[in-house]
Amino acid sequence: MFRAHGPVRALAPRRRGLPAGARVGRRIVAVAAAALALHAGTARASEDDPWLGRDKALHFGASDVIAGGTYALSALWIDGRNGRAGVATGVALGAGVSKELYDLSGHGDPSFRDLAWDVVGTAFGVGLSVLVDLAVRGGDRAAPPTSSRAG
Numbered sequence: 001m002f003r004a005h006g007p008v009r010a011l012a013p014r015r016r017g018l019p020a021g022a023r024v025g026r027r028i029v030a031v032a033a034a035a036l037a038l039h040a041g042t043a044r045a046s047e048d049d050p051w052l053g054r055d056k057a058l059h060f061g062a063s064d065v066i067a068g069g070t071y072a073l074s075a076l077w078i079d080g081r082n083g084r085a086g087v088a089t090g091v092a093l094g095a096g097v098s099k100e101l102y103d104l105s106g107h108g109d110p111s112f113r114d115l116a117w118d119v120v121g122t123a124f125g126v127g128l129s130v131l132v133d134l135a136v137r138g139g140d141r142a143a144p145p146t147s148s149r150a151g
Helices: 006-011 020-038 055-073 081-107 111-137
Strands: none
Touching: 055 081, 055 111, 081 111
16 A cells, blocks of 8 residues: 655645545645646637647647556555556646646746646546556455454
């Protein structure tokens, strides 16, 4: 089972129901969304940024690959699907938000539409990864009971 240690534990206070990876992912997304919201006025005008442009496919594909790869790698350390999905979501969205913050700093054209495609790609990548995980490992089944009777 994944246990948060050191600085990660400080970012992930104990709450029932959510694995530590999901809590960290939520915080990354919340901080990045707040930073982007502060600079909302500098985002590209919608007429210059079509919803179905070539760059949107790149955002979708990159987020999909990052989410799927992170989910697969996290399976080496994290037992539960929820934890793996949380970590994969946080990493993929963190990469997308970081790219938009980089663009916002003057190195490109920041776009909320790019970020929306990052979210869609992340959701697709995590969803596909969970489905493959279910197909390969099967559902979460409890271990068969063992008898402790000496006999």
